[in-house]
Amino acid sequence: MGIQHRLAAAYLPRLLEARAYRRATHPRVTVLMYHEVLPDELDIPSWLVVREARFRRQMRYLKRHFRVLSLDAAQDYMANAASQVKARRPPAVITFDDGYAGNFSCALPILRELRLPFTVYVSTAMLAEGGRFWHDRIIAALITAGRGRLSIETSAGTLEYSGSARLDARRWAGIERILTRLKDLAPAEREAIADRLDPDLKIPALRMMTPAELHELSASPLVTIGNHTHAHELLDQLDSDSASATILKAQTLLEEWTGRRPAHFAYPNGNYVGETAALVERLGMSTAVTGRSRPWLETDALFEIPRIGIGRFDNLNLFRARMCGLLQ
Ligand SMILES: [Zn+2]
Incomplete structure (x- = not known):
């Protein structure tokens, strides 16, 4: 943790934040990457698990200062970026990776209450088998x-x-x-x-959603379900036939569970090579997100959309610093 990080965590002046937003003149969409949200009392010191109370504060902040868009709406926004006048509230997109159970039990109620759209990228193997990564x-x-x-x-x-x-x-x-x-x-x-x-798991282990929970989640008009491969394979380690097979297997299962064929994709662990992006496009996706940490600019390819990861150790100040680009 650098000094800038520690300073921002302790105190982030509003003036600095406002100036950072004013400086951003080109159209941009801040795409957030979460994994899991669970009740505060569950002591799981994993970066992936954001505490419920913190998540709620972050979402309230987003609601007040940003225009939260679905991925489809953000794609439209970017397609017309040249003609966009600078919005008073900059656009943002909320995404979750993997398909953890708390997306349904904790995040959905909060996002529904605040009426914020979001995308969940699901790796289907763990849901199908009830296993753990x-x-x-x-x-x-x-x-x-x-x-x-x-x-x-x-x-x-x-x-x-x-x-x-x-x-x-x-x-x-x-x-x-x-x-x-x-x-x-x-x-x-x-x-x-x-x-x-494999421990005896006195620590509550992270659980994935069941197909039934995913079905219920996907029925919300706020929710977009995306493809995150079948078994969360690191795609730079696969040949193109295997990469295609795991993506199509996830497509089939997700369509079966939700009634809709996903049009958006997330590279597991952010790993991909140039051919992977072309393959994902050939398989019928309209966007793919990475883990490269910065806002999405109009010059970015639709199959290499950067995202800003938010984890357990980001308090509201760090969250604000990441949103306005002071910390990446
Ligand atoms: Zn993942």
Whole structure:
């Protein structure tokens, strides 16, 4: 965490924020990337899990200062960017990745109350099988290890984890370091490591929605369902036939569960190569989002839309700093 980050977290002057908005003269849409929202009392120190109360404050802030659009409306806005006069309230889009249960139980009621549209990109395998992602199982294992140490043997050497940090944000940085290294391994080895570490889960593990919950979520007129592959494969590690197969499998299941064929796509973990973008377009999508952290500008390709990730450790000041572009 840099000094700028710590300063913004403690205090963000309104004047600085207002000036940042005034400086942004080109049409832009800020696309937010969330993963999960859960009740505050659930102590899951994972960046992915935003506390419900914080999420509510962030959404109220968005409602007041931004024009929150569906992805389709944002795409229209960008298509006519040249003729857009600078709006008093800049446009924003809310998105969630993966298909976690709290999207339905926690986020939907808040967004419905505030009447804010949002998109959920779903990886279908975990919903179909009721399973959990390898990374969520590793996170749960490391959290369970508490303040202790853990050695993880991999084909690329031993990874040492130490949970000694006092602050949750620091502990998360340690967990993230391990996840980043594991992402380089073959998928089968990642699963095997998760099996080996699988904790007895005294910590409430992250759960995905059931197909029935997804069906109910998708019935809301506020909700757009997007494709996030079947098994959350990192697409830069697949050949084009396998990439196409996992995307089409998710299309089929999502259409079966929601009655609609998705037109929007999110690259798992933000990983893709140039051909992936072309493939996603050929498969009938109209946009694809990445994890590149900055606002969406009219010069960006529709299959490489950047997003700003919001996580557990972003208080309202950090959220405001990210929204106005002072922190990215
Ligand atoms: Zn994902």
